[in-house]
Amino acid sequence: MDATKRAWDAIVQFTKADVTLSPDSPLWGNSNYSHLAAFSEVETWTEFGLKRLSQVYTDGTFHTLPKLRQLLSLPDLSEFRYNQISHLCSAQFPTPPLRLHCTGIEELISQPTKVKLLSNTYKHLISNRYDPRVKYKWESSGVRIDPDDWEEIIDNLYIPLVSMRDRLIQFRIIHQTYLTPQKLFTMGRVASPSCPRCGAPVANFIHLMWDCPVILRFWRAIVNFMATELELPQILNPATCLLGLLDSVVPRVHTRCLIRLLFFYAKKVVALHWMVNSQLELYKLTYLARGCPKKFENIWNPWLESPATSTAR
Numbered sequence: 001m002d003a004t005k006r007a008w009d010a011i012v013q014f015t016k017a018d019v020t021l022s023p024d025s026p027l028w029g030n031s032n033y034s035h036l037a038a039f040s041e042v043e044t045w046t047e048f049g050l051k052r053l054s055q056v057y058t059d060g061t062f063h064t065l066p067k068l069r070q071l072l073s074l075p076d077l078s079e080f081r082y083n084q085i086s087h088l089c090s091a092q093f094p095t096p097p098l099r100l101h102c103t104g105i106e107e108l109i110s111q112p113t114k115v116k117l118l119s120n121t122y123k124h125l126i127s128n129r130y131d132p133r134v135k136y137k138w139e140s141s142g143v144r145i146d147p148d149d150w151e152e153i154i155d156n157l158y159i160p161l162v163s164m165r166d167r168l169i170q171f172r173i174i175h176q177t178y179l180t181p182q183k184l185f186t187m188g189r190v191a192s193p194s195c196p197r198c199g200a201p202v203a204n205f206i207h208l209m210w211d212c213p214v215i216l217r218f219w220r221a222i223v224n225f226m227a228t229e230l231e232l233p234q235i236l237n238p239a240t241c242l243l244g245l246l247d248s249v250v251p252r253v254h255t256r257c258l259i260r261l262l263f264f265y266a267k268k269v270v271a272l273h274w275m276v277n278s279q280l281e282l283y284k285l286t287y288l289a290r291g292c293p294k295k296f297e298n299i300w301n302p303w304l305e306s307p308a309t310s311t312a313r
């Protein structure tokens with residue numbers, strides 16, 4: 001039971017769900033209900049069979065005495081006891097009507113059919129991870145996303161990826177958590193927010209992943225290769241290449257899956273390449289602050305002096 005409670009608490013915390021007025025909310029020992037938690041005769045009411053919020057409220061109003069007697073199968077329930085629980089609930093929920101409602105996860109797990117319950121629960125939790133701010137980040141970067149499109153993006157983010165490391169990279173890309181020159185500049189870690197590749201004055205996430213002319217050349221080459229060598233549709237836009245938005249343009253499921261995978265590995269290459277170079281500045285500053293600049297050179301010189309990596313920079 002403890003494990004179940006811990007799992008439930010973790011879900012509530014993760015989804016930020018408001019379970020205060022869930023019909024199945026426990027009346028007793030519930031930290032959301034301070035008045036009920038302080039009640040001294042919990043044992044009596046537990047023996048009466050009163051445990052959940054839905055047992056005392058219907059359609060926003062507190063049950064009448066006959067109704068409560070019927071629900072608890074206690075025809076002799078006294079008026080004194082009825083007034084006791086009624087006053088207690090009035091103190092706890094002072095403003096009627098009390099509209100009870102299930103959260104999405106409760107609706108899901110209480111469905112009579114339990115087919116694919118685990119994967120549906122996982123999907124629900126994952127979809128909750130994407131609050132509007134994540135979508136807004138992309139939209140404010142100039143990537144147009146309709147609500148249906150966003151649902152498609154979220155539904156297909158992790159499905160084709162089998163490696164946990166790849167899933168983590170996907171998570172970091174969709175949340176735009178990688179360090180960029182713009183972020184480093186804001187943190188006071190670098191002297192300029194400009195792009196190290198093309199010299200654009202501000203290198204934010206979308207610039208480094210897409211807008212930078214150097215990166216856009218890379219994306220063009222990828223899309224051309226996919227079209228000429230694999231006969232896949234030639235689609236070059238950030239919503240498709242970075243977010244995997246494909247349903248309306250590619251009817252075949254397996255083709256969509258392949259395209260999403262290929263685009264993922266292309267953006268993984270982009271993310272990991274420039275991430276290393278953004279991080280280099282942090283490493284350099286850290287060694288300087290520790291008073292051992294030589295250490296930075298000793299470690300990173302092979303990388304810095306290689307023609308192969310200098311083209312990436």
Ligand SMILES: [Zn+2]
Pocket residue numbers: 195196197198199200203207211212213214
């Ligand atoms: Zn650039």
